[in-house]
Amino acid sequence: MKSFIRWKVGLWALLVLLAAALMACGLADSFSFIGRSPTYFEGHRMVLLGALAFGAASVWAAMERRSLRVIVSTALPAVVVGGLAVQLPDGLLQHIAGLALIPIALLAMLVELPAEIYAPPDGP
Numbered sequence: 001m002k003s004f005i006r007w008k009v010g011l012w013a014l015l016v017l018l019a020a021a022l023m024a025c026g027l028a029d030s031f032s033f034i035g036r037s038p039t040y041f042e043g044h045r046m047v048l049l050g051a052l053a054f055g056a057a058s059v060w061a062a063m064e065r066r067s068l069r070v071i072v073s074t075a076l077p078a079v080v081v082g083g084l085a086v087q088l089p090d091g092l093l094q095h096i097a098g099l100a101l102i103p104i105a106l107l108a109m110l111v112e113l114p115a116e117i118y119a120p121p122d123g124p
Contacts, residue, residue: 008064009113012057012060012061012064012109013109013113015053015056015057015060016054016057016074016105016106016109017106017109018053019050019051019053019054019056019057019074019077019078019105020050020054020077020102020105020106021050022046022047022049022050022053023046023047023050023051023053023054023077023081023098023102024050024098024102025043025046026042026043026044026045026046026047026048026049026050027043027047027081027094027095027098028043029042029043029046030043030044030047031043031095036090044085044089047081047082047085047094048082048085048086050077050081050082051077051078051079051081051082051085052078052082054074054075054077054078054082054105055075055078055079055082057074058071058072058074058075058078061074066112067112069108070108070109070111070112073104073105073107073108073109074105074108074109076101076104076105077097077098077101077102077104077105080097080101081094081097081098081101081102084097
């Protein structure tokens, strides 16, 4: 049986992984209980880049007409964590939201992959 490689699906999954890695590393760099950590500014930029990448992945998922739960799951980290990073840069809420929303986005991506990869081809 011939397997079909779906490059668009693979590139979209890599974009979601890149966004999750950027945002998680940025949240780790900017986290500190006492004052600002020495890597705060680099971490804050990485959180915003991760939010931008999650937003791009969500738009890409909408253009490919994926399920609504995948579109929303990839958009939530961009909107919530990115929005909290802009509005409350010294707050702890962005870290708490990131603990929940980044794994949800990754789980939605992992659930979507087998359905897209093993689907029959569109044309003859």
